[in-house]
Amino acid sequence: MMNSLWIAQTGMTAQQTQLDVVSHNLANLSTTGFKRNRAEFQDLIYQNLRQVGGQSSESTQLPTGMHLGLGVNAGAISREFRQGTLQSTTNTFDLAIDGDGFFQIQMPDGNTAYTRDGSFSIDGTGQLISSTGYPLVGGITKAPGAVSATVGREGVVIFLDKANTPVGNGKLDLAAFINPAGLQPVGNNLFRESPASGAPQTGDVSTGGAFGEIKQGFLENSNVNVVSELVNMIQTQRAYEMNSKAIQTSDQMLAKLAQL
Incomplete structure (x- = not known):
């Protein structure tokens, strides 16, 4: 199975979390004393296909390795306690x-x-x-x-x-x-x-x-910046679409492989 299917799925899940956070911020735009939330993401564990610094011969070492990332995960949702107006x-x-x-x-x-x-x-x-x-x-x-x-x-x-x-x-x-x-x-x-x-x-x-x-x-007042949140919303939508497109592309490649 192609890893890209799973990797893109983690990306879509992460962007869903990001949209949840943005929506929560916008919903509390008029909430007295509300502090903006921010989603923080982490890359997932890597498949170590070739060890960095490994021996390429008796006297030489590899300058780089081969590490295949397996996607992204929401690591935390932090809160910005910046003073509101x-x-x-x-x-x-x-x-x-x-x-x-x-x-x-x-x-x-x-x-x-x-x-x-x-x-x-x-x-x-x-x-x-x-x-x-x-x-x-x-x-x-x-x-x-x-x-x-x-x-x-x-x-x-x-x-x-x-x-x-x-x-x-x-x-x-x-x-x-x-x-x-x-x-x-x-x-x-x-x-x-x-x-x-x-x-x-x-x-x-x-x-x-x-x-x-x-x-x-x-x-x-709430310290939420409407313009910043709308920009984040657009970026989230585009990232979600790109991850969805990656899944569709992987599916099409698998279909081609099945026809061989």
Whole structure:
């Protein structure tokens, strides 16, 4: 059987994976704080038909070998944590991080999740919650009589009454990771810590590190570039067609061989 049939099939499978990734990026173009995904590919094991550097005579060696590649495989789908643009809003509790930090979300199972989505609001009990209804770590609650709030660059939340007198406060500490690309995505704009990400470090911009500062009245847009994704989509389509053509050509060659 011709190896080209299998090799081209792996190429088509790889391009299907690439299209899945591109489609996911485009689908989340308007998702707050979304980070672009990127498929990474690896060539498969080689058939060693002639060893490089092998003896061609008693006193000479081969300058090259003969290694037949067997196709491609999707090795990983990584995430680019490049900063997205900040968009101004009119919501008091729309918060964006200008830096590398993450908001900390308290999950129902007691664990902590992490997000770049700062679209927060106040629930019926006055507690500050995420768009999915989960409270922030630390439990910030609106003070009785408060009609407005300010959030400082370091995450200090101050509730004010009608006379602009402080009536309560809270603190949002951010989390940072040595390898944010190693975080495990769980949906709803949330990530969980993993061995690859390392343990979180918590703090704010005043303590140094990669936490970043908080911007009140802003949200972070997705970092997906539409033009780049459309170019990738076209390249993926062309590569898929070429691999399909390779299978058709191999099939035609086998048909010719069967006629002999």
